[in-house]
Amino acid sequence: MSTVVLLLFTGLGLGALYFLVAAGLSLIYGLMGVLNFAHGAFLTLGAFAGWEVARRTGSDNWGIFLLSLLVGAAAGAAFAAFTEFVLIRRLYQRHIEQLLITLGLSLAAVALFDGIWGTDPVFIQGPAWFKDTTEILGARIPNDRFVCIIAAVLVLLAMVFFLKNTRYGMIIRAGVENRSMVTALGIDVRKAFTLVFTIGGAAAGLGGVLASHYFGYVSPMLGGSLLIFAFIVTVIGGLGSLTGAAIASVAVAVLQQFANFYLGGTGDFVVVLALALVLLFRPSGLLGRTS
Amino acid sequence: MTTDTDAAGTNSTGANSQDASGAGAPGTAGAGPRRTAAAQRSAPPGKPRRTRRKVVGAAAGLAGIVLLVLLPLLNLSLPGVLPGPTYTPGSLQLLAMCMLMAAAALTYHVLLGVAGLLSFGHALYFGAGVYGLAIILQNLDIPLLPAMGLTLLVVIVLAHVVGSISLRVSGIPFAMVTLAFAQAGSVIVGRNPDGTTGGDEGLSLRTDNLPDFLVGVANTRNLYWLALAVLVAVFIVVTWVQSSRAGHVAAAVRENELRVRVLGLQPYLVKLLIFVVSAVLVSIIGMVFLLLQSGAVPRAISADLTITLLVMVVLGGVGSRWGAVIGGVFYTILDQRLTTLANSDAIDALPDILRIPLSEPLFILGTLFILVVLFLPGGLTGTAQRLARRRKRLRGAGEARTGEDSTAHDRTETSREILEESA
Numbered sequence: 001m002s003t004v005v006l007l008l009f010t011g012l013g014l015g016a017l018y019f020l021v022a023a024g025l026s027l028i029y030g031l032m033g034v035l036n037f038a039h040g041a042f043l044t045l046g047a048f049a050g051w052e053v054a055r056r057t058g059s060d061n062w063g064i065f066l067l068s069l070l071v072g073a074a075a076g077a078a079f080a081a082f083t084e085f086v087l088i089r090r091l092y093q094r095h096i097e098q099l100l101i102t103l104g105l106s107l108a109a110v111a112l113f114d115g116i117w118g119t120d121p122v123f124i125q126g127p128a129w130f131k132d133t134t135e136i137l138g139a140r141i142p143n144d145r146f147v148c149i150i151a152a153v154l155v156l157l158a159m160v161f162f163l164k165n166t167r168y169g170m171i172i173r174a175g176v177e178n179r180s181m182v183t184a185l186g187i188d189v190r191k192a193f194t195l196v197f198t199i200g201g202a203a204a205g206l207g208g209v210l211a212s213h214y215f216g217y218v219s220p221m222l223g224g225s226l227l228i229f230a231f232i233v234t235v236i237g238g239l240g241s242l243t244g245a246a247i248a249s250v251a252v253a254v255l256q257q258f259a260n261f262y263l264g265g266t267g268d269f270v271v272v273l274a275l276a277l278v279l280l281f282r283p284s285g286l287l288g289r290t291s
Numbered sequence: 292m293t294t295d296t297d298a299a300g301t302n303s304t305g306a307n308s309q310d311a312s313g314a315g316a317p318g319t320a321g322a323g324p325r326r327t328a329a330a331q332r333s334a335p336p337g338k339p340r341r342t343r344r345k346v347v348g349a350a351a352g353l354a355g356i357v358l359l360v361l362l363p364l365l366n367l368s369l370p371g372v373l374p375g376p377t378y379t380p381g382s383l384q385l386l387a388m389c390m391l392m393a394a395a396a397l398t399y400h401v402l403l404g405v406a407g408l409l410s411f412g413h414a415l416y417f418g419a420g421v422y423g424l425a426i427i428l429q430n431l432d433i434p435l436l437p438a439m440g441l442t443l444l445v446v447i448v449l450a451h452v453v454g455s456i457s458l459r460v461s462g463i464p465f466a467m468v469t470l471a472f473a474q475a476g477s478v479i480v481g482r483n484p485d486g487t488t489g490g491d492e493g494l495s496l497r498t499d500n501l502p503d504f505l506v507g508v509a510n511t512r513n514l515y516w517l518a519l520a521v522l523v524a525v526f527i528v529v530t531w532v533q534s535s536r537a538g539h540v541a542a543a544v545r546e547n548e549l550r551v552r553v554l555g556l557q558p559y560l561v562k563l564l565i566f567v568v569s570a571v572l573v574s575i576i577g578m579v580f581l582l583l584q585s586g587a588v589p590r591a592i593s594a595d596l597t598i599t600l601l602v603m604v605v606l607g608g609v610g611s612r613w614g615a616v617i618g619g620v621f622y623t624i625l626d627q628r629l630t631t632l633a634n635s636d637a638i639d640a641l642p643d644i645l646r647i648p649l650s651e652p653l654f655i656l657g658t659l660f661i662l663v664v665l666f667l668p669g670g671l672t673g674t675a676q677r678l679a680r681r682r683k684r685l686r687g688a689g690e691a692r693t694g695e696d697s698t699a700h701d702r703t704e705t706s707r708e709i710l711e712e713s714a
Contacts, residue, residue, distance in 0.1 A: 035463045090665060095463070096409060096710040100605055100664045103598060108657030115647035115654065228474050228594070231467045239464065265482065272475040276456050279468060283460050 005139035007257045013145035013214060015253030016152030020207030021230035022237070022245040023159060024080075024200020030176040030240020031196050033095045038083055038102040039204055039230070040223025041109035045079050046072035046205025047212040047222055048117055051124050060125045069151075069209050076205020077198045079109075084197035089190070106224070113220040121217035130213060148210045155203055156246055163242070168195055176240050229253075232271060236278050238288025248286060359519055362386065363512035372624060374631075380511040384583070385627055387511070387518035391580050393619030394518075394525040396603040398573040400615040403604055405533055406565045407545030407712050409462070411597050412453065412469030415476045416570035418592025419446045420577025422480060425494045425587040426487055434500050439578055443571065450570035454563050461548075470594060477592050493588040496581060505582055514583050521579050522616075525572055529612060532568055541565045545712050602660050608670030609706040617671055625659075626652055669703030677703060 021043060028036050050072035057064050083105060091097045126144065133140035163169035171192045174182045182189050204223075211226060212218040233252050237244030252271055260267035278285065362377045373382040395417060402408045423442035431438065457468040483490030498506045504513045532538050544551050544558040551558050581587055590596060599622065607618025629652035632638060638649050648654050667674045 029463070033463070035466065087661065087665070094707075094711065097664055097668070097707075099409075099463070099466075100601070100710075101661055103601070104657045104660035104664065106657075107598065107602075108654045108661070111651035111653035111657060112648060115651045224594075228470060232471050235464055235467050235471075268478045269475055272471050275468065275471050279456060279459050283464075 001137060002139035003261070005137045006141055007261055008254060009136070009139070009141045009145050009149075011254030011257035012250060013148040013253075014257065015250040016148040017207050017211050017214060017226060018229055018233050018253055019152045019246050019249035020155060020203045020210070021226050022233040022249055023155065023242060024196075024203045025230055026234045026237065026240055026242060026245040027172070027176075027196050028200050029234065031172055031179070032088075032092075032098075032193055034088060034098045034102065035095075036102050036200070037099065037227070038105040038109065039200065040225075040227035041106045041113075042076040042080050042083075042201045042204040042223070043208040043211065043226060044110070044113055044218075044220055044223035046076035046208030047218045048113065048208075049075035049205070050209035051122065051212060051218045054124060054126075060127055062127050062129075065127050069206055072209035073202040073206040076208060077202035080201020080204070081194060081198045083201075084194050088197070089193075092190075092193075110220050110224065117218075117220065119220060121219035123217050124212045126213045144210075144213045148214055151206065151210055152249075155206065156242075159199070159203075159242060162199075168192060172196055229256075229271070232275050234285075236275055236285055238285030241285070241287040244285060244287030356519075356523060360516065363515055372628070374627075378512075380508050383511045383515040385624070387515040387583055388627075389620040389623045390515075390518040390522040391576050391583065392599075392603065392623045393616040394522045394576050395573055396600050396607070396615040396619035397522075397525050397529050397612060398569045398576065399597075399600040399604050400610075400612060401529055401532060401565060401569040401572070403601070404610040404612075404615070404709060405538055405545070406541040406562055407709060408562065408566065409466045409601075410457075410469040410566075411466045411594060411601075412457070412471075412473035413569070413573060413600055414592055414594060414596035415453070415469075415473040416446055416450060416574045417577040417580070417596060418476060418480065419449055420574030421581045421587045421591040422488060422494070423574070424578045424581050425496060428500060429494065429497050430487075432500060435502060435505075438500070439575075442578060443574065446571055446574040447567065450567045451563070454566040454570070458559060458562050458566065470597075473592070473594055473597065477589070477594065480589055480592050489587070491589060493586055495586045496584075498585075501582075506585075514579075517579055518583065521576060525576065526612065526616070528568075528572065532565070533612075537561055537564055545709065602656070606660065606663055606670055608672035610709045611670075611672045611706075614670050614672040621671065622656070626656065629655055669706045673703040673706055 021039060024042075025036055025039050028034055028039075050068035053068040053071045054060065054064055057067075083102070087101050087105065088098050091101065130142070130144045130147070132143050134143055134146070135141075161169075163173055168191075171182060171187055171189065172195070175189050175192050179189060207226070208223065211222060215222070229252065233248045234245055236252060237246070237248030252274065255274060256267035256271050258267075259270035263270065282288075363383055365377055367377045368375070369377075373385060375382050377383070377386075395413075399410075399413055402410050402413065420442060423445050424438055427433070427438045427441055428435075433441075453469070453472045457465055457472065460468060480488045481490060482488075488494060504510055505517070533542075540551065540556055540558075540561045541564075543556075544561060548558050577591065580591065603618035603622045604615050605618070606622060607614030607616070633650040633652055638646055641649065663670060669677065
């Protein structure tokens with residue numbers, strides 16, 4: 001029983017990270033049709049920014065941790081906004097070329113991170129509470145899992161609130177449904193594009209700081225490895241669906257953890273298998289619109 | 292009625308463009324139904340010139356191949372491009388790598404440029420060739436050719452399974468799904484099950500059952516000739532596939548899948564065929580890569596390799612065979628040169644703000660790639676063609692007038708259209 005609970009919480013923590021990456025990916029794809037390969041770079045930049053904050057202030061209390069979260073999210077958001085404004089904007093409606101741009105950007109950015117921070121992973125210290133465990137139903141669960149889960153739930157709630165109740169949220173939702181109609185109504189949908197990129201980048205940056213605590217290190221490859229699972233999550237959840245991304249993140253991560261434990265480290269294959277099954281029976285994903 | 296004629300028009304212009312670029316003279320790459328009438332009007336005056344160009348192109352190609360064959364016997368130096376004279380193993384190794392990468396880019400061209408399939412899992416088949424052959428040679432006592440045959444069998448089955456699943460979706464989802472499968476392959480290799488793949492260390496090539504002339508640094512030139520033969524063979528096969536019925540149907544599917552289905556053809560099977568052919572070709576290249584590198588490394592099956600191939604194709608110009616070849620050679624040489632540059636003293640002496648970006652070859656290549664996508668949409672071949680046309684127009688507006696209609700639809704436009712349609 002205790003193993004199951006431990007696996008469940010570890011899976012939920014990992015799922016929270018997947019969600020933080022996949023949420024932005026899914027919104028960006030849903031609104032703009034851009035498959036953003038640079039999303040991993042946003043995450044890595046956020047992680048390094050958070051690590052720099054922790055390193056420079058030298059202390060590892062909660063205040064610094066919260067500050068590093070903020071700085072990480074801000075770094076991710078700034079990078080994302082820059083990407084949209086300078087590079088993507090020039091190529092609206094050219095989806096493959098936008099994809100190629102983000103691909104080139106991710107190559108260049110990861111190489112630059114290599115150059116600045118080195119290719120080896122750097123280890124990170126959080127508040128002392130992170131190293132402790134909390135006992136639930138006999139399972140000793142590392143505390144950083146809870147932080148990831150809580151953060152992801154807050155981000156999900158904030159995004160849902162933003163999309164449902166604010167003017168720009170409505171524009172984004174309308175844009176995902178039918179972009180040309182929104183444009184025809186005289187709304188400048190390009191602002192929504194920048195906004196979606198910024199929000200996605202902020203979530204990814206936040207995810208980066210949390211991921212560095214979850215895994216215990218930061219490396220330039222951090223974003224790339226999470227990005228691939230985030231892609232799988234967005235396809236399984238249905239491209240453009242935030243709720244779908246949330247459900248699929250949890251499902252994929254928990255499945256992965258259980259398979260890793262009970263089926264001898266086959267988590268990654270089980271995930272790919274799940275992807276194949278979803279594609280065979282529901283090509284548009286769990287909550288995706290059937291075209 | 293309109294459906295019929297338009298589809299026929301697409302097909303015939305498609306054939307024209309392939310003839311032209313196949314002869315090494317990408318001057319008349321006309322495509323797209325709207326241009327059909329214009330192309331037909333100007334066809335009679337253009338025809339003799341095209342055949343002459345074809346002959347000249349073929350002759351130039353043949354001469355080029357002869358030169359490349361003789362290269363290991365000559366003492367030529369290309370300072371700044373090759374690390375030493377052409378007969379030295381170092382230079383031959385680099386040149387052979389260029390050939391293999393150009394060939395691999397050609398197989399990617401079959402996916403993206405012909406069928407409009409943006410795959411992020413091409414490295415899976417390259418890696419299957421590399422690791423499949425390495426593992427078979429390691430564990431079974433059979434000679435090289437049967438081992439290669441066995442590897443091919445594995446790749447054919449693998450490509451059918453993965454292709455038939457991932458082709459259920461198209462466009463961007465297809466890209467993601469192929470990426471996921473390739474990642475699974477990459478993870479298997481990294482996990483090193485029962486010590487078969489060597490994990491991060493890679494697997495060194497067991498040479499016991501290899502023919503002597505393929506082993507050792509002294510025989511690099513044999514490997515060079517092998518790589519050259521592979522490139523020429525792949526080019527011929529790709530040309531043949533592109534001009535076959537399946538190639539035409541694949542190109543038509545790229546343009547308009549619904550229309551092909553209305554005509555009673557099966558896009559799914561044709562795409563699967565193209566996918567498998569491309570996978571098989573790239574796995575053969577992977578096997579030669581293994582012999583050349585005398586070892587299998589995890590990079591050979593990583594997503595990075597697929598991205599590298601995509602970058603090569605886009606750099607050269609999407610939709611052009613020569614573009615893929617040029618992109619492959621250009622990228623490989625640039626990568627090698629930039630790595631040398633990164634380790635040089637001149638770079639080390641620079642202040643940090645210049646030293647860090649310049650000492651990362653991938654940073655420079657990534658930035659270059661972004662610039663090409665932004666400003667040179669037709670890649671290197673498209674730009675060369677545009678410059679050539681501008682020069683021709685400057686030389687004599689009247690003379691150029693005749694060919695203008697059919698050449699107006701140039702490489703740049705073709706590349707853009709292909710990219711748009713594969714979305």
